[in-house]
Amino acid sequence: MAPFFKKKSQEDPARQRYPEALWPLLVLGKPNKQTDYNQLAVPLAGYISELIQMALDEDLNLRYENDVAVWAPLHAMEILGVLGAVEAAEPLSQCLDWDDEWVTQALPGIYANIGPASIPILQSHLEDAGHNVWGRICAVDCLSAVAQAHPEQKDAVVRYLTGYLDRPSADDSADEETVTSFIISDLVDLEAREAYPAIKRAYEEDRVNPTIIGLEDVEIAFGMRPPRSPSSSPPDEPGVRLELKCKVCGRERSYLFPKVYCDTNTITNKKKNTRYPPIVIPQRVICSKCGAVDQYELTAMAYAAITADLLARTTPGLKKFRRKDQYIQYVSFQAMGRDMHPLEAVEQYQAKIARRPKDRDLYLGYGNVLRVLGRFEEARAQYQQAIELAPFNPDVYVEMGILALTEGNKEEALSFMEQALQMVLNAPFSQKEKNKLKQIIQGVIRDIQQDKIDDIINPFTMAKPQTDKPHHSAPKPEKRKASPQVRLPKARTASLIRVGRNDPCPCGSGKKYKHCCMKKQK
Ligand SMILES: [Zn+2]
Ligand SMILES: [Zn+2]
Known part of the structure; x- marks a missing residue:
C-alpha cells in the first residue's frame, strides 16, 4: 500500500494579518551574513505600521525556534531601522525589556539607524525603574549607539549619561548600581573623558559594582595610566582576591584575603551536597557596603577564578597564569572522622551538643x-x-x-x-x-x-x-x-585570569564578553 503523504501547507496563517509585501519575512529564517536588510527594505517603505505590528506580533515572537516565522519580528525591526522609521522608536522600546538576546543585541543598531528622535524615548525607558534592569541597560547601549552613529548628538548624550550617574536614586539598590556600572562602561566606549570627574565620584561614593568595571580600567581606557600588558599577570597582592555578593544588600565587591581554603571534597565530589561553597574563608567577612557579617555568596567571577586556578594547577600550558604570591590552599576538611565541610561541621556540632x-x-x-x-x-x-x-x-x-x-x-x-x-x-x-x-x-x-x-x-x-x-x-x-589530613598538595597558587569587557567571550560564542557571559552571570 502506497504511503499517503499529505504535503504540509506552505502557507503560514499569519499571512492573513499582513499584506503580501511582508510575506517574504515570514519565511526568511535566521539572519546570516547574506541577509541584506537594505535590499529587503526597498519594497517595504510604505508599510511602516505593518512592520511595527509584525515586530511586536505575539504569535510570531512566541513561535518555536525551529519555525522560520519566529525570525520575522526581528527582520521587521531591522527593516524599520534601515527605513529610519521614527514612528517605530516608541513602540519598539518595549522590546528593550525582552529576554531575547537576538533582539536586545540588534536594538542598538536599529536605534542608531532610527536616529536622534529616539533619544528622549530611550531616556525615559532608562529612567523608569519599573523596567527590568537589563532593559534599562539595553536603553543605555542604544543611547550610546545613537551617539556613535550621530556624532553631532554625542555631546548631548554624554552629558545626559554623565548627569544620570549622580541621580538621587543611584545608591538605592544593587540594580541601580548595575545600571550605573554599565553607563560607565558605555561612557568609556564613547571615550567620554569629560565624564571622568562624575565617574570618579561614583567610585568614591561606592555606587559602582567594581566587578563590572573598575576605576583602573576606566583610567587606562582614558589614557590616564599605562595599559596592562596582555602577558603580565595582575599586580601582585599578598593574598587571594575574590568577588563576593552580599546576601543582604545585593552588592558585589572585590575582597582581598590573606588566605583562603578550597575544600577539595566539595569540588571533587559531585554527588555530595552543594549546600556549602567550595571556598572557606578563615575570617569574618564584613560587607564593605552595608556591614553585614558573613552574609556572602561567591559570584560567578569567584567561581571562575577558582576554576581557572584549578586548571592552572593541573595544565602545564596554563602554569604561567598562576600567581606565585597568591594562594588558595587546597585541603580536605575533615570533622567527626570523615570528610566534612566546615559549615556542615558547625551544624553537626550544634545538633550534637543540643543532644x-x-x-x-x-x-x-x-x-x-x-x-x-x-x-x-x-x-x-x-x-x-x-x-x-x-x-x-x-x-x-x-x-x-x-x-x-x-x-x-x-x-x-x-x-x-x-x-x-x-x-x-x-x-x-x-x-x-x-x-x-x-x-x-x-x-x-x-x-x-x-x-x-x-x-x-x-x-x-x-x-x-x-x-x-x-x-x-x-x-x-x-x-x-598526626599527619595532616591533606589529600592534594598544598599549592600556593593564582587566580583571576582577566577577561576584558571588549574581549571575545571565553565561552567561544564569538560575541564580546560584555554582551555575553558577563551579562549572563549577573
Ligand atoms: Zn551588604
Ligand atoms: Zn559567553
Whole structure:
C-alpha cells in the first residue's frame, strides 16, 4: 500500500494579518551574513505600521525556534531601522525589556539607524525603574549607539549619561548600581573623558559594582595610566582576591584575603551536597557596603577564578597564569572522622551538643571548627565550656594556645601551653608516657618561641576523629603530630585570569564578553 503523504501547507496563517509585501519575512529564517536588510527594505517603505505590528506580533515572537516565522519580528525591526522609521522608536522600546538576546543585541543598531528622535524615548525607558534592569541597560547601549552613529548628538548624550550617574536614586539598590556600572562602561566606549570627574565620584561614593568595571580600567581606557600588558599577570597582592555578593544588600565587591581554603571534597565530589561553597574563608567577612557579617555568596567571577586556578594547577600550558604570591590552599576538611565541610561541621556540632550538652569533646571539636572559620570569640566560648565540664584537659589548653597564636598573641599562647604542660606533668601517667607528652608540648613551645607558627596554626589537624576511649586515657596533645589530613598538595597558587569587557567571550560564542557571559552571570 502506497504511503499517503499529505504535503504540509506552505502557507503560514499569519499571512492573513499582513499584506503580501511582508510575506517574504515570514519565511526568511535566521539572519546570516547574506541577509541584506537594505535590499529587503526597498519594497517595504510604505508599510511602516505593518512592520511595527509584525515586530511586536505575539504569535510570531512566541513561535518555536525551529519555525522560520519566529525570525520575522526581528527582520521587521531591522527593516524599520534601515527605513529610519521614527514612528517605530516608541513602540519598539518595549522590546528593550525582552529576554531575547537576538533582539536586545540588534536594538542598538536599529536605534542608531532610527536616529536622534529616539533619544528622549530611550531616556525615559532608562529612567523608569519599573523596567527590568537589563532593559534599562539595553536603553543605555542604544543611547550610546545613537551617539556613535550621530556624532553631532554625542555631546548631548554624554552629558545626559554623565548627569544620570549622580541621580538621587543611584545608591538605592544593587540594580541601580548595575545600571550605573554599565553607563560607565558605555561612557568609556564613547571615550567620554569629560565624564571622568562624575565617574570618579561614583567610585568614591561606592555606587559602582567594581566587578563590572573598575576605576583602573576606566583610567587606562582614558589614557590616564599605562595599559596592562596582555602577558603580565595582575599586580601582585599578598593574598587571594575574590568577588563576593552580599546576601543582604545585593552588592558585589572585590575582597582581598590573606588566605583562603578550597575544600577539595566539595569540588571533587559531585554527588555530595552543594549546600556549602567550595571556598572557606578563615575570617569574618564584613560587607564593605552595608556591614553585614558573613552574609556572602561567591559570584560567578569567584567561581571562575577558582576554576581557572584549578586548571592552572593541573595544565602545564596554563602554569604561567598562576600567581606565585597568591594562594588558595587546597585541603580536605575533615570533622567527626570523615570528610566534612566546615559549615556542615558547625551544624553537626550544634545538633550534637543540643543532644549531649555534657560531652566536653563536642565543645572542643566545635571550638576547633569555629577557630578555622575565623570565629574566634565563639571558639573561645566553646573551649571554656569544655574546661568547665572536665577538670583534666591539657588538649583544650593546647587548642586555646593555638587560638591565641592564630590571633597573633604569642605570650598568651605560651602561657596556655605551659598550663597544658603542667597539667600533663601532674597527671597520674607513667613516667614514660609523661615524657612523651612533655616532649610534644615542649616542641610546640619551642616552635612558638622560634616563630615557626604556620605549621601550628594551619587547620589541617583540626577536628580530629573522635575516639570512643575516655579522653583521660588517650591524651590528645599527642595527636597533634598526626599527619595532616591533606589529600592534594598544598599549592600556593593564582587566580583571576582577566577577561576584558571588549574581549571575545571565553565561552567561544564569538560575541564580546560584555554582551555575553558577563551579562549572563549577573
Ligand atoms: Zn551588604
Ligand atoms: Zn559567553
